[in-house]
Amino acid sequence: MKVLIVYSSKYGAATWAAEEMKKNLEQSGEAECSLVNIRNQTPPSPDNYDGIILGSSVFAGQVNKKIITWGENHTAELKKKPLGLFVTCLASGETAIGYIESNFPPALLAHAKAKDSTGGLADFATFGWLDRFLLKNVAKLTETTDSRDPDRVKEFVQKFIQ
Ligand SMILES: Cc1cc2nc3c(=O)[nH]c(=O)nc-3n(C[C@H](O)[C@H](O)[C@H](O)COP(=O)(O)O)c2cc1C
Numbered sequence: 001m002k003v004l005i006v007y008s009s010k011y012g013a014a015t016w017a018a019e020e021m022k023k024n025l026e027q028s029g030e031a032e033c034s035l036v037n038i039r040n041q042t043p044p045s046p047d048n049y050d051g052i053i054l055g056s057s058v059f060a061g062q063v064n065k066k067i068i069t070w071g072e073n074h075t076a077e078l079k080k081k082p083l084g085l086f087v088t089c090l091a092s093g094e095t096a097i098g099y100i101e102s103n104f105p106p107a108l109l110a111h112a113k114a115k116d117s118t119g120g121l122a123d124f125a126t127f128g129w130l131d132r133f134l135l136k137n138v139a140k141l142t143e144t145t146d147s148r149d150p151d152r153v154k155e156f157v158q159k160f161i162q
Helices: 013-027 065-073 093-103 106-111 129-137 150-161
Strands: 002-008 032-037 051-059 083-088 114-117
Touching (some): 002 013, 002 065, 013 032, 013 051, 013 083, 013 150, 051 065, 083 093, 083 106, 083 150, 093 114
């Protein structure tokens, strides 16, 4: 199974999630994965892949618009294949799932086999000054927070391939 993971990552947490997914999928012997960060690469056509995973980090409740547009432009092809949708963010539980439900198009949400948050990372050492300022003054976060969860990634991959 050839899997394409198209994601948006500004600081690396969604890249971490995509790489964990690739590792899990390839270890299972089920798949060969290609990763594309849509912030700096153009994704290939989904036609040559057997399964697609779309993901994005969340800023102010929003996933990256390019991910949504790419999903909308390829809805017909994506509905013919196994599909996974993920977000990386600091929120957990219903809030995190809510980001998926409120951002991705209904047709993709209805078709997806796996939908989840993989946790997130806010690293004050790598964030730009504006993002540090917003986190401190709007989100009231004062220190580096890491909620990335390899077990959730494993469960996500299990649902995607089952
Ligand atoms: C300006 C700013 C706004 C953010 N807004 C949210 C938010 O609304 N909800 C949330 O759960 N996390 C929020 N986060 C945390 C990011 O989603 C988290 O750091 C994520 O892991 C970043 O992923 P990336 O490294 O792949 O870009 C925000 C972070 C920044 C810097």
